[in-house]
Amino acid sequence: MNGVKAIVTDIEGTTSSIAFVRDVLFPYARAALPRFLQEKHGRADVIHWVKAVAEENGLAAEDLDGVIEILLQWIDQDRKHTALKALQGMIWVDGYANATYKAPVYPDADASLRRWHAAGIPLYVYSSGSVPAQKLFFAHTDHGDLCPLFSGYFDTEIGGKRETGSYVRIAGAIGIPPENLLFLSDIVEELDAARDAGWQTALIDRREDYPQPRTGDAAHGNLRFERFSDIDAI
Numbered sequence: 001m002n003g004v005k006a007i008v009t010d011i012e013g014t015t016s017s018i019a020f021v022r023d024v025l026f027p028y029a030r031a032a033l034p035r036f037l038q039e040k041h042g043r044a045d046v047i048h049w050v051k052a053v054a055e056e057n058g059l060a061a062e063d064l065d066g067v068i069e070i071l072l073q074w075i076d077q078d079r080k081h082t083a084l085k086a087l088q089g090m091i092w093v094d095g096y097a098n099a100t101y102k103a104p105v106y107p108d109a110d111a112s113l114r115r116w117h118a119a120g121i122p123l124y125v126y127s128s129g130s131v132p133a134q135k136l137f138f139a140h141t142d143h144g145d146l147c148p149l150f151s152g153y154f155d156t157e158i159g160g161k162r163e164t165g166s167y168v169r170i171a172g173a174i175g176i177p178p179e180n181l182l183f184l185s186d187i188v189e190e191l192d193a194a195r196d197a198g199w200q201t202a203l204i205d206r207r208e209d210y211p212q213p214r215t216g217d218a219a220h221g222n223l224r225f226e227r228f229s230d231i232d233a234i
Helices: 018-040 044-056 064-077 082-097 107-118 131-139 164-174 188-196
Strands: 006-009 123-126 152-154 181-185 200-204 223-225
Touching: 006 107, 006 164, 018 044, 018 064, 018 082, 044 064, 044 082, 064 082, 082 131, 107 123, 123 164, 131 152, 152 164, 164 181, 164 188, 181 188, 188 200
Parallel strands: 006 123, 006 181, 123 152, 181 200, 200 223
Antiparallel strands: none
């Protein structure tokens, strides 16, 4: 990995455990979603996404029960839908604000992100979670507020994470040629899409999240590391 001028990282399974999102954030949002929409559906930022879900599913925007039912189904299906991610992010605000939980970041990720930032390498986040949710996550970690380390955030509004075009657009937004960008993720298909866009890529293959190592063909030719600290060529 030569000539890296900026690093873009995924969150779930990369900087942080899959279990936290699955076992803490998702259940919290699922339990809180019906009441949240019933109480906040008149808010401009909420009604924007309620209307989007309703229109996509042939419902009237006033059919709040129908929208709630669809959103709960999407949570159960683990749908990476932009509207769902945006609404979940709004709900998680309360959880973080009330110190119901803190976002866990792997110690090696925390140390490397700080080291890269200190070395003058711009850092960005690209996650299926909404940008506000990403900022909330990194503002309330078990290592403190990490938001000052990042120069920007991207979510699925710029495109799906397994779509090559998304990485073309992110490179354009950052203003650095793709060959000088490094993408870190635990999902090989995302890395394949980034590589097809000309990026450098690194598979983060943590034993905590993936007990069976993804070596050889399973890595799809992407460089593989088990810890951020193993990325010593930067």
